[in-house]
Amino acid sequence: MREPQRRSDCPISYALDLFGDKWSLLVMRDILFREKAHYREFLASEERIATNILADRLSRLEAAGLISKTDEEPRSGKQAYVVTRKGQDLIPVLLEMMLWSARYDPHTGAPAVLIAELKKDRAKVVRGIRRAGGVEPFLRTL
């Protein structure tokens, strides 16, 4: 497993050490907005993460305290990943990133519903995701 090393004392570098790669934030998107919980489900994302990379990212995210592993059904060997409070607090970051992408990505349109909701009551949207885990259909496309 890759052990990230801090490169500076600037606060943002803590996030960059964790998320400065192609996959970590995608895993967090899956668990936060798409209710994914099992290894197989992450693997099935359209971005096609490799098995070894996924295993590495899951264990790094767990080591950093953003997710935690639970033995859902010990006899079948089935495990589930759940997001922690620290992980949930990443929701605003992902939302801002998604808003920026939606505005400038020539490839996808901006999800007008979400933008309107955010403008109306930002904190409420964050709370909704935190509780429901992306149950609202428009969130699942992020």
Add this chain to the structure above:
Amino acid sequence: MREPQRRSDCPISYALDLFGDKWSLLVMRDILFREKAHYREFLASEERIATNILADRLSRLEAAGLISKTDEEPRSGKQAYVVTRKGQDLIPVLLEMMLWSARYDPHTGAPAVLIAELKKDRAKVVRGIRRAGGVEPFLRTL
């Protein structure tokens, strides 16, 4: 130069293709919060980016329309990078990321001033950075 290729139609993947590495967001931090404009200034950051990586990231960010290069002083060969509107619109993303880092990074304390300002009037803070480019001293530590 590395040409990023889109991996999915999910809007957030546009941002991840651009920023899914250790350096791109650091360059944007430098230009947005620390008023850096010249190649050597970026090089001087404490994270010690290599010259070839910096050149690559600058040209990618320029190709993506987040910064643009101007001939500040044509006869001395001195060039300056300036941030575009599209690049400035990344400020909220960086701010959220910094807030999250500050909250959870055991290594740095949270900049209380900024947190208070953001809670009071988020849009005003963003406008301030947009105009002044990190002139406020507390921004330079981000």
Add this chain to the structure above:
DNA sequence: CCGGATCCGTTTCGATACTG
């Protein structure tokens, strides 16, 4: 089946030296 670990070829990174 499920959740990985291992192996291995390819891509990217990073440090230093060098150049227009």
Add this chain to the structure above:
DNA sequence: CAGTATCGAAACGGATCCGG
């Protein structure tokens, strides 16, 4: 000053293998 060139090291990606 603002980058290239080079080269070893690290990370990635795909395929396959393994233990429960």
